[in-house]
Amino acid sequence: MRFFAMSAVLALAMVPAHAQDGFDWRKHDGETVNLMLNNLAWTQQMRDRLDEFTTKTGIKLRVETYSEEQYRARLTTLLQGGSSDLDVFMTLPSREAPLFQANGWYADLTSLLKGDATDPAFEYEDFSQALRDSGVVGETVTSLPINVEGPLFYWRKDVFEKCGLEKPANLEELSATAAKLKECDSAITPWAARGLRGTVGYPLGGFVYNSGGDFKDADGKATLCLPGTIKGIDLYGSLLREYGPPGATNHTFTQVIDLLAQGRVAMSNESSNEFSTLMRYPGRSEDIAVGVLPPGADGTSKPIVINWSLAISGKSQKQEAAWYFLQWATGKEVQNTLAQNGIAPSRVSVFNGDDFKAWASESRPRGEWLEALLEISQTGTSLYQTPTLTRTPEAREILSSVVQQVILGQNDAEAAACAVTEQVQALQD
Amino acid sequence: MDNKQRTLLPTVLFSLGAIIFMSPILWMALSSFKSPLEVTAYPPSLVFEPTLENYEELFGRTEFLHYTWNSFVVAGLSTLLGLVLAIPAAFAISWHRMVWPATVSLFARMAPGTLFLLPWFIMFSNLGLSGSYTALVLAHAVVTMPLALWILLPYFDGMPREVVESGQIDGCRGPTILVRLVLPMIYPGVVVATIMSFVFSWNYFLFALALSGFDTKTAIVASFNFIGEGTTNWGALMAAATVIALPPLVLTFMVQRWLVAGLSFGAVKG
Amino acid sequence: MPHQPQTGQTAMSVRWMMIPAVILTLAMVVFPLGYAVYLGFGGGSPATGFGVANFQRLAADPSFWSALRITFGLFLSALVLQLVLGTALALLLNRYDVVRGLVRTAILSPFMLPPVVVGMIAIVVLDPGLGAANWIVQSLGFAPLLWLASPNWSLLVIALIDTWQWTPFVALIVLGGLQSLPARVYEAAEIDGAVGFRRFWHITLPLLGPTLLTAAVLRSVDLLRFFDIIYITTQGGPGNSTTTLNIYAYKLGFDFMDVGYAAAVMIVLALLVLGSVLFFAGLRKRVSW
Numbered sequence: 001m002r003f004f005a006m007s008a009v010l011a012l013a014m015v016p017a018h019a020q021d022g023f024d025w026r027k028h029d030g031e032t033v034n035l036m037l038n039n040l041a042w043t044q045q046m047r048d049r050l051d052e053f054t055t056k057t058g059i060k061l062r063v064e065t066y067s068e069e070q071y072r073a074r075l076t077t078l079l080q081g082g083s084s085d086l087d088v089f090m091t092l093p094s095r096e097a098p099l100f101q102a103n104g105w106y107a108d109l110t111s112l113l114k115g116d117a118t119d120p121a122f123e124y125e126d127f128s129q130a131l132r133d134s135g136v137v138g139e140t141v142t143s144l145p146i147n148v149e150g151p152l153f154y155w156r157k158d159v160f161e162k163c164g165l166e167k168p169a170n171l172e173e174l175s176a177t178a179a180k181l182k183e184c185d186s187a188i189t190p191w192a193a194r195g196l197r198g199t200v201g202y203p204l205g206g207f208v209y210n211s212g213g214d215f216k217d218a219d220g221k222a223t224l225c226l227p228g229t230i231k232g233i234d235l236y237g238s239l240l241r242e243y244g245p246p247g248a249t250n251h252t253f254t255q256v257i258d259l260l261a262q263g264r265v266a267m268s269n270e271s272s273n274e275f276s277t278l279m280r281y282p283g284r285s286e287d288i289a290v291g292v293l294p295p296g297a298d299g300t301s302k303p304i305v306i307n308w309s310l311a312i313s314g315k316s317q318k319q320e321a322a323w324y325f326l327q328w329a330t331g332k333e334v335q336n337t338l339a340q341n342g343i344a345p346s347r348v349s350v351f352n353g354d355d356f357k358a359w360a361s362e363s364r365p366r367g368e369w370l371e372a373l374l375e376i377s378q379t380g381t382s383l384y385q386t387p388t389l390t391r392t393p394e395a396r397e398i399l400s401s402v403v404q405q406v407i408l409g410q411n412d413a414e415a416a417a418c419a420v421t422e423q424v425q426a427l428q429d
Numbered sequence: 430m431d432n433k434q435r436t437l438l439p440t441v442l443f444s445l446g447a448i449i450f451m452s453p454i455l456w457m458a459l460s461s462f463k464s465p466l467e468v469t470a471y472p473p474s475l476v477f478e479p480t481l482e483n484y485e486e487l488f489g490r491t492e493f494l495h496y497t498w499n500s501f502v503v504a505g506l507s508t509l510l511g512l513v514l515a516i517p518a519a520f521a522i523s524w525h526r527m528v529w530p531a532t533v534s535l536f537a538r539m540a541p542g543t544l545f546l547l548p549w550f551i552m553f554s555n556l557g558l559s560g561s562y563t564a565l566v567l568a569h570a571v572v573t574m575p576l577a578l579w580i581l582l583p584y585f586d587g588m589p590r591e592v593v594e595s596g597q598i599d600g601c602r603g604p605t606i607l608v609r610l611v612l613p614m615i616y617p618g619v620v621v622a623t624i625m626s627f628v629f630s631w632n633y634f635l636f637a638l639a640l641s642g643f644d645t646k647t648a649i650v651a652s653f654n655f656i657g658e659g660t661t662n663w664g665a666l667m668a669a670a671t672v673i674a675l676p677p678l679v680l681t682f683m684v685q686r687w688l689v690a691g692l693s694f695g696a697v698k699g
Numbered sequence: 700m701p702h703q704p705q706t707g708q709t710a711m712s713v714r715w716m717m718i719p720a721v722i723l724t725l726a727m728v729v730f731p732l733g734y735a736v737y738l739g740f741g742g743g744s745p746a747t748g749f750g751v752a753n754f755q756r757l758a759a760d761p762s763f764w765s766a767l768r769i770t771f772g773l774f775l776s777a778l779v780l781q782l783v784l785g786t787a788l789a790l791l792l793n794r795y796d797v798v799r800g801l802v803r804t805a806i807l808s809p810f811m812l813p814p815v816v817v818g819m820i821a822i823v824v825l826d827p828g829l830g831a832a833n834w835i836v837q838s839l840g841f842a843p844l845l846w847l848a849s850p851n852w853s854l855l856v857i858a859l860i861d862t863w864q865w866t867p868f869v870a871l872i873v874l875g876g877l878q879s880l881p882a883r884v885y886e887a888a889e890i891d892g893a894v895g896f897r898r899f900w901h902i903t904l905p906l907l908g909p910t911l912l913t914a915a916v917l918r919s920v921d922l923l924r925f926f927d928i929i930y931i932t933t934q935g936g937p938g939n940s941t942t943t944l945n946i947y948a949y950k951l952g953f954d955f956m957d958v959g960y961a962a963a964v965m966i967v968l969a970l971l972v973l974g975s976v977l978f979f980a981g982l983r984k985r986v987s988w
Contacts, residue, residue, distance in 0.1 A: 039656070041657075041660055043660070068657065070638055073949075074639060077953075081547060197935060247847070249938075250932070254656060254661045255826060257661070277661070281466060393956075397955075404938050408938065443795070446788065453817075454808060456831060457820050469823065469830075471828065471829055515720060517716035517717070517720075518717040518721075521713045521715075521717045524713055525714060539924075539972040541926070544731060544969065547734075547952070547958070548730060603711060628811050631813070632813035632814065649813055663823065678811065685804050689871060689874060
């Protein structure tokens with residue numbers, strides 16, 4: 001997939017020099033829009049800027065944020081209960097778009113995009129193609145991407161130098177590197193990554209694809225029982241088993257990042273969203289390096305890249321006012337500001353823009369981070385579990401259980417991965 | 430056993446018990462004064478420079494004060510509602526020596542809370558009450574009412590029937606007898622029931638997750654907001670946990686003597 | 700109420716004073732239960748149609764049986780621990796009436812804490828690499844433990860957390876029972892020369908039967924539905940080692956959005972709780988003194 005393949009020149013050519021002032025941002029002055037947001041770095045940055053929207057449009061915003069588990073429980077309840085109190089919510093298209101669309105939970109953005117409720121300067125086409133596509137179900141636009149993200153390879157430059165090591169050239173060298181790290185510096189844990197149920201697929205996906213694996217066979221039938229897939233699962237699980245911190249099967253991003261930030265882990269494959277957090281810890285902006293996950297032995301590199309999006313509830317009574325919020329929140333101006341606070345933008349013009357580049361050039365890690373995001377957005381894929389239309393969460397659960405068996409040494413990767421074949425096929429529509 | 434031993438053994442035992450029961454709570458409170466980076470430091474820092482930054486984050490950058498107030502409103506009103514319903518019911522059950530109502534009310538506590546979320550949400554949405562204090566108070570009354578009933582029953586049972594009968598002779602009706610004659614005699618039970626109801630309502634998490642709205646979110650639901658990709662703040666989380674734990678702890682301290690006497694749940698009666 | 704059945708005048712009827720409480724229970728509990736039963740039997744799901752399909756699926760679902768086993772495992776281990784430790788604590792509290800103020804508050808505090816807070820403390824303290832628990836274990840010269848991250852021990856650790864929280868509660872109930880035991884029984888025993896453990900085993904414990912059963916009823920209702928702490932710490936893992944019925948039903952309903960099947964699991968769970976209450980209630984009638 002090519003996210004930001006368009007050249008900056010082309011992107012710039014699509015932006016009118018000055019947005020037409022004909023668009024009436026104050027059409028819904030005095031209305032109130034309810035937002036429900038998952039607690040991400042994006043959300044934290046936006047909270048401080050929501051007043052700007054109210055000043056611009058006169059539309060009042062009421063916001064509630066929850067951490068992901070609670071967010072999902074509440075969102076599911078509100079949507080299943082057909083609540084009209086909900087106008088705008090955050091959605092993870094790669095996980096839930098087909099299901100939500102099938103249930104009628106998304107408002108149709110296609111007509112809003114075409115109608116005169118859209119600022120001519122908005123430019124839907126400015127979102128990179130693949131990110132746009134993530135929110136399209138059938139022919140319908142259901143959501144707009146707010147960011148681009150993916151797991152990245154973080155490693156401790158200083159420790160590597162001390163031990164005379166380089167960034168592993170491929171995934172299969174990872175274990176050897178970890179072994180050398182363990183020998184060279186016993187105070188540091190060589191590797192950390194997610195092991196908690198339901199969270200494993202995201203950092204694991206790159207291991208599977210780079211090892212030549214997939215989540216379906218040549219006939220399109222769902223399976224984990226392929227040589228490359230087994231290899232990827234084995235690499236991921238063995239690394240955590242042999243070189244990971246104790247208790248990895250309960251770890252998600254919080255623990256992984258804690259360990260990395262406190263300088264207790266030498267390598268990890270963790271979300272690009274955590275980059276800014278890491279940089280806040282003393283010393284890390286000097287000694288952390290970041291890049292794309294090493295390729296497979298044959299050079300294959302197909303990392304995971306996804307996006308969070310904003311959607312309007314199908315039951316919302318204020319869809320047009322909500323649409324105004326979406327336009328503003330995903331617009332160029334806001335994305336440009338957020339980009340300079342470490343939120344990777346979904347718009348080509350912002351990603352390739354001078355401001356973001358200037359921000360990234362201010363420090364070595366920022367530059368590496370931008371490079372890595374650019375690369376994964378060109379070579380990555382958003383599918384990291386059995387392809388299903390509506391049962392993705394279950395697919396992720398099954399995948400997690402397979403990986404946990406390997407981490408815990410209860411089963412070898414092949415036996416664990418092949419034992420669930422019937423289960424994963426049952427999920428395919 | 431000489432006198433010294435007599436006081437030494439219990440002192441040691443109870444100090445040990447107090448340490449076991451109290452140290453996790455103290456650890457939480459201590460952590461809330463560490464910088465966010467220090468909370469999960471290993472080895473843990475015992476000596477550190479205390480900071481108020483977590484509390485500044487909690488009350489300055491989020492509306493935690495407002496959420497805490499919501500918790501007080503919901504816990505307070507649901508306790509009141511629970512007692513207003515449970516006191517007359519317990520009086521009637523005890524006077525008529527009924528057995529089944531107590532068991533039935535316990536049934537309200539038997540069903541898993543997750544089972545209630547969606548039906549209640551649909552019910553309150555249709556009544557136009559979703560996100561209101563009313564919905565939360567009614568939901569929490571399902572927790573407080575049976576609890577108060579179970580605590581109060583033994584007090585009513587332990588009261589001499591003659592008290593009620595003397596009221597009857599004076600020509601008083603049921604409610605008057607309850608308020609004038611019975612309640613003054615069993616007020617320790619009412620105090621214990623009030624405290625326990627308040628604490629259990631305060632502590633309840635799941636119902637508020639589904640039923641609260643923008644303005645009625647409770648502190649316990651809001652406390653999770655300090656976990657998130659790129660935003661996790663252990664320090665603020667520990668500060669939130671400490672703030673939430675404080676009212677139950679203060680209440681426990683205030684009424685500990687009565688709790689010891691008041692939580693028999695009818696166990697001592699045959 | 701007084702034990703002796705009184706045949707005298709009970710002319711006054713105050714049954715009507717129960718009505719408000721009954722109305723609340725009907726409105727808030729009966730409707731959701733009915734709705735769950737409706738969903739559980741396939742109502743609202745055109746795919747399965749009305750029938751017992753969800754319950755047939757349940758019978759053939761290994762995850763359901765595993766969750767049932769784990770629910771019972773947690774229930775039994777935590778209940779036994781709490782009854783034993785709670786009784787011991789109650790005996791101490793009863794014997795030494797010197798415990799006052801802060802110390803008593805300290806001992807009583809845990810069960811007043813929100814389970815959510817207990818879960819948060821557990822995440823921070825029990826993490827094998829980041830938490831204070833392993834630091835203490837290592838300072839004492841032992842090998843570090845995996846705590847909640849071990850598939851073999853996680854359920855027991857959950858049971859221990861719950862025991863930490865609820866032992867004082869059980870102790871309070873037992874203490875109430877102890878203090879109401881007739882003193883003459885003890886005096887008689889004293890004359891017979893029964894002391895210490897023998898007196899406890901042969902005299903106190905049998906007399907405490909009904910009290911212990913009351914504590915068992917109250918704890919089993921909570922333990923069978925156990926949710927908050929698992930939801931916050933392990934979310935049912937590692938593997939399936941802490942996936943209780945309630946956690947499984949939650950996952951089905953809120954993650955997998957399989958509402959009908961989730962309702963079926965919850966109905967089974969509710970019946971299980973009802974069964975345990977009736978079991979203990981029946982047992983209590985038999986041992987009543």
